[in-house]
Every structure is written in C-alpha cells, then in structure tokens.
Amino acid sequence: MNTQRDLIEGLLQFVTLVESERKLLAADLHDQTLSDLRELARLARRLFEKPEGAMSQEVRNGLAKLIFGLEAAMDEVRRAMENLSPSALDTLGLVPAIESCLARASQTSERPFLTRFACPLRIDNINLSETEQLLIYRIVQEALNNISKHAGARFVEIVIMREGDSLLFRVTDDGRGMTQSSDLRRARGIENMRYRARLIGAELTWLKATGRRGTVVEVRVPIVTSEA
Ligand SMILES: Nc1ncnc2c1ncn2[C@@H]1O[C@H](COP(=O)(O)OP(=O)(O)O)[C@@H](O)[C@H]1O
Ligand SMILES: [Mg+2]
Structure with a gap:
C-alpha cells in the first residue's frame, strides 16, 4: 500500500x-x-x-x-x-486566466506596474488536470499578490514555456527584492505556495532577478504531452 x-x-x-x-x-x-x-x-x-x-x-x-x-x-x-473563483479559469482555461490575473494585479497594486505576458506554446495539448490547473493558478496568484503588496515593482513579466519534461511558469518583478532572513520567517503565503506545489509534484524556486533588482518565482510542473 x-x-x-x-x-x-x-x-x-x-x-x-x-x-x-x-x-x-x-x-x-x-x-x-x-x-x-x-x-x-x-x-x-x-x-x-x-x-x-x-x-x-x-x-x-x-x-x-x-x-x-x-x-x-x-x-x-x-x-x-x-x-x-476565477471565472476565466473555467471559461477560457489556465493561460488566459493567468494573463487576466496579471492585468488585475497591475490595476490593484498600490503602484500600478507595466506588464508583459508571453506563452510561446500551445498548452492545450498538455494534459493538466483541473486540480493541477487550479493549484498552478493559485501559486501564480499569490506570487502576484506578493508583488502588489510588497515589491513596489514597475514592471512584471510572466513567461510560460516548455522546459524538457516540465512546464515552466516564471513570474519576474523588478521590485525591492526579497531579503531572505526576515521575509521567509513568518511566510504564510509562501508556505501555502510550497504546499500547493508539493501536491502536484511541482518544483518551486525563488531567485534574485539577474543583474537588477527584483524577484523571480519559478514553478516547474512535470507534464505528459498528448502527442507522442
Ligand atoms: N515579490 C516580492 N518582492 C518583495 N518582497 C516579497 C515578494 N514576495 C514576498 N515578499 C516578502 O516575503 C514575505 C512573505 O510573503 P508571504 O508569505 O506571502 O506573506 P505576506 O504576503 O502575508 O506578508 C512578505 O511579507 C514580503 O516581505
Ligand atoms: Mg503573501
């Protein structure tokens, strides 16, 4: 068993x-x-x-x-x-739902930021279950909430792409960046992100944005494609 x-x-x-x-x-x-x-x-x-x-x-x-x-x-x-309950997730699917979450985050952030969204692949032939889609959405949503609340970013980018046997969701901001010690101590939101990632066997990482200020959150979800 x-x-x-x-x-x-x-x-x-x-x-x-x-x-x-x-x-x-x-x-x-x-x-x-x-x-x-x-x-x-x-x-x-x-x-x-x-x-x-x-x-x-x-x-x-x-x-x-x-x-x-x-x-x-x-x-x-x-x-x-x-x-x-993101209606876009039910009606349009994961990718447009994430795109509209990004647009909403930019409007509701204390300081509105510019956005870029890129998804250079057809995601419809990738078998993600409803629960996987929902959990991925919730993880990206919290990454965006955190940007709106804490980052003071001017620019936020989401890229979704294939990387080997995984699907990568990358959320990048150019805000104040995370200071490991204080930020991760009482991090309820971040704990929830980790918990959700574990449930779908996804890998979750936080990086410093390279060469500039800011934070990069990466979610890697193992996938099975419907094509051979
Ligand atoms: N993109 C980000 N830029 C700057 N700081 C961040 C970012 N994401 C998270 N943080 C920091 O990490 C802390 C923990 O985040 P989280 O667990 O979601 O808790 P909360 O959002 O409730 O404060 C935040 O309080 C904030 O200081
Ligand atoms: Mg949070």
Whole structure:
C-alpha cells in the first residue's frame, strides 16, 4: 500500500473541497451582495436624475458621492469574486486566466506596474488536470499578490514555456527584492505556495532577478504531452 500516494490523494480531495466552497462564496457574493448593491445604485441614480430644483445642491452632491461609492464597492466585490473563483479559469482555461490575473494585479497594486505576458506554446495539448490547473493558478496568484503588496515593482513579466519534461511558469518583478532572513520567517503565503506545489509534484524556486533588482518565482510542473 502506498501511504504517501494516499496522503497526497486525500490532500487533493481536501483542496477540491475548499475550492468548491470558494466557488459557493463567490456565487453568494454575486447573487446577494452584488445584486443588492446594483439595486441601491439604480435607486440613487434615479433620484440623481430628477430635475434641477427637486432637491438642494447639498443633497445632489451627497447622491453623487453615494453613486460613486456604490460603484467602487461593486468593483471591489467583483474583484473579490474573481479572486475566490476565477471565472476565466473555467471559461477560457489556465493561460488566459493567468494573463487576466496579471492585468488585475497591475490595476490593484498600490503602484500600478507595466506588464508583459508571453506563452510561446500551445498548452492545450498538455494534459493538466483541473486540480493541477487550479493549484498552478493559485501559486501564480499569490506570487502576484506578493508583488502588489510588497515589491513596489514597475514592471512584471510572466513567461510560460516548455522546459524538457516540465512546464515552466516564471513570474519576474523588478521590485525591492526579497531579503531572505526576515521575509521567509513568518511566510504564510509562501508556505501555502510550497504546499500547493508539493501536491502536484511541482518544483518551486525563488531567485534574485539577474543583474537588477527584483524577484523571480519559478514553478516547474512535470507534464505528459498528448502527442507522442
Ligand atoms: N515579490 C516580492 N518582492 C518583495 N518582497 C516579497 C515578494 N514576495 C514576498 N515578499 C516578502 O516575503 C514575505 C512573505 O510573503 P508571504 O508569505 O506571502 O506573506 P505576506 O504576503 O502575508 O506578508 C512578505 O511579507 C514580503 O516581505
Ligand atoms: Mg503573501
């Protein structure tokens, strides 16, 4: 009996369960919170469009602020939904989902950064299971979260390519770089990345960007291609 294999299987099932909970949460946010906010915004807009003189300037200014605030809140909820359950992963697949995660990270980062995305290979003839795709996505997502939160980068690049019997996902930033000692000590996010990588037998490495500032995160996933 292969206990190591059984353990990994059990953990994978657990991950699938957590992910389906996330999907439910995203659905609740969509069906309840977002639609409530949309209804309130519609009401506020209707009031705002009443003719001049129907209300004081103060009330009109207040309504304008309210509409603006509601729209910002709706954007926030949409972002949270996308993080909880990336719809692009279901509808478009892993590569476009990663590309749109990169675009989103650049918009939500404290300081927006320029991006480059390159995937010079057809990934559709590479057999990645749904769980593998999801876990790869979550690892790249956390690498991008970390860039938005900590790196202060101006430029972020993601390259996906074939490297021997592996698929390589490389996320490079030109930010402040990681200082090994302090950064890796209470690194919950990084521990989660490692944990997810282990589940799919992927190799995960952090490097200093060569010749300049910044960090490179590499994920290597062993693959089986459908062609001979
Ligand atoms: N791309 C990066 N650039 C600079 N620092 C980073 C980067 N990624 C991670 N770090 C550092 O590593 C630490 C640990 O990351 P993580 O485990 O994800 O924790 P958290 O994001 O919750 O702080 C961060 O607090 C940060 O100091
Ligand atoms: Mg983090």
